[in-house]
Amino acid sequence: MELSDRARAVLDEARRAGDADVAWKEGRVFSLAYYAGPEVEQVAERAHAMYTSANGLNADAFPSLKKFQAEVVATVTDWVRGDDQAAGYRTSGGTESILMAVKAARERGRRERGVSAPNAILPASAHAAFEKACYYFGVEARRVPVRADWRADVVAMDHACDENTVLLVGSAPQYPQGVIDPIPEIAAIAARRDVNCHVDACMGGVTLAFLERSGETVAPWNLSVPGVTSISVDLHKYGYTAKGASVIVHRNRQLRSYQTFVTDNWLGGLYGSSGVLGTKSGGPMAAAWAVMRFLGDEGYLALTRSAREACLRLADGVDAIDGLAVRARPDSTLVSFGAVDTDRPVDVYAVADGLAARGWYVDRQGPPPSLHCTVNASHAATVDDFLDDLRSVVADVAAGDRRGDAGAYGTVD
Numbered sequence: 360m361e362l363s364d365r366a367r368a369v370l371d372e373a374r375r376a377g378d379a380d381v382a383w384k385e386g387r388v389f390s391l392a393y394y395a396g397p398e399v400e401q402v403a404e405r406a407h408a409m410y411t412s413a414n415g416l417n418a419d420a421f422p423s424l425k426k427f428q429a430e431v432v433a434t435v436t437d438w439v440r441g442d443d444q445a446a447g448y449r450t451s452g453g454t455e456s457i458l459m460a461v462k463a464a465r466e467r468g469r470r471e472r473g474v475s476a477p478n479a480i481l482p483a484s485a486h487a488a489f490e491k492a493c494y495y496f497g498v499e500a501r502r503v504p505v506r507a508d509w510r511a512d513v514v515a516m517d518h519a520c521d522e523n524t525v526l527l528v529g530s531a532p533q534y535p536q537g538v539i540d541p542i543p544e545i546a547a548i549a550a551r552r553d554v555n556c557h558v559d560a561c562m563g564g565v566t567l568a569f570l571e572r573s574g575e576t577v578a579p580w581n582l583s584v585p586g587v588t589s590i591s592v593d594l595h596k597y598g599y600t601a602k603g604a605s606v607i608v609h610r611n612r613q614l615r616s617y618q619t620f621v622t623d624n625w626l627g628g629l630y631g632s633s634g635v636l637g638t639k640s641g642g643p644m645a646a647a648w649a650v651m652r653f654l655g656d657e658g659y660l661a662l663t664r665s666a667r668e669a670c671l672r673l674a675d676g677v678d679a680i681d682g683l684a685v686r687a688r689p690d691s692t693l694v695s696f697g698a699v700d701t702d703r704p705v706d707v708y709a710v711a712d713g714l715a716a717r718g719w720y721v722d723r724q725g726p727p728p729s730l731h732c733t734v735n736a737s738h739a740a741t742v743d744d745f746l747d748d749l750r751s752v753v754a755d756v757a758a759g760d761r762r763g764d765a766g767a768y769g770t771v772d
């Protein structure tokens with residue numbers, strides 16, 4: 360329809376508000392956003408717009424959303440090697456999938472074994488969302504230091520368990536250093552104790568599935584590993600779809616049943632819900648379905664290869680810069696790097712400041728102080744420019760002995 364002047368003015372103002380945002384479509388942002396080109400973006404945006412105000416709260420009223428959810432979950436189940444017993448739900452993102460994994464584990468412990476003071480065994484590298492989930496659901500978060508290679512220390516995790524343990528967690532890969540935890544060993548402890556084992560593949564789920572399909576050897580990470588009871592995969596990351604889309608897949612319907620919430624203890628009738636949200640926009644679900652249909656296996660294979668190649672080029676390039684070292688060889692598409700241990704290590708946060716001044720955005724993290732790049736397909740064209748700038752910024756920072764600020768991964772507003 361033809362828009363009124365007033366509507367156009369409002370939309371112009373909305374557009375201008377984004378002028379200072381990071382340039383994530385140009386391959387200059389190694390965090391937060393993922394870009395697979397203008398056509399994928401259009402497919403996501405248009406499908407999203409069709410269903411923005413459709414409500415996933417009750418899919419009986421919206422068979423469209425039921426279809427999208429069923430097909431998206433089925434595809435992800437296949438990616439993570441779930442069998443015909445596996446059952447999943449779509450959630451609004453990695454955090455909600457993790458919240459649901461913790462809630463399901465707590466519920467299973469309570470109902471099957473009467474555990475009233477549950478704990479979860481988390482490698483120090485497991486995402487902050489587990490901390491949040493444990494806090495929300497009254498589960499003790501038992502953090503266990505990782506090994507020198509940044510992977511979960513399975514022996515220490517085993518020692519940290521007791522009769523109140525309801526969950527062990529491994530990541531594929533973990534966010535901070537980008538390595539895959541020893542999932543079979545973690546899952547074996549969980550199986551021995553008959554408790555849940557969740558694999559956080561929020562970051563890696565799509566990438567690892569397609570790296571395997573392109574012939575790379577990938578450490579065991581999914582439901583094909585005995586003892587893994589659930590796994591999460593974010594579509595709004597390497598699925599290249601609109602924000603607000605993740606999937607959690609449980610090994611079977613019984614395990615999934617512990618995720619859901621049902622009540623009739625009010626005056627409005629039976630209320631059931633699979634996740635944290637009540638009303639939920641159909642937009643992200645429709646966009647995820649459309650992008651996955653549009654890209655198909657071939658599209659994801661090409662995007663995965665391109666992101667992986669860019670990631671390894673970045674890791675090798677960083678390692679070759681005087682004063683810097685990658686923390687670990689990336690197992691998927693995350694690179695983390697810090698200062699080489701010397702008398703006067705370069706301040707990596709000052710390096711991040713220098714990069715920002717040149718229009719690059721990287722994540723700052725610690726301990727230990729490091730920079731983090733989430734590499735996606737849009738970086739294939741920009742990694743070499745980034746490395747040139749990184750080299751010269753590191754030299755400037757070292758020469759001026761400059762200091763920077765650690766920043767924050769998430770913000771409170």
Ligand SMILES: Cc1ncc(COP(=O)(O)O)c(C=O)c1O
Pocket residue numbers: 452453454455457486488530532533534559560561562593
């Ligand atoms: C390994 C891992 N798990 C979970 C999350 C949380 O995902 P979200 O920010 O979509 O809630 C992230 C986010 O980067 C992640 O890297």
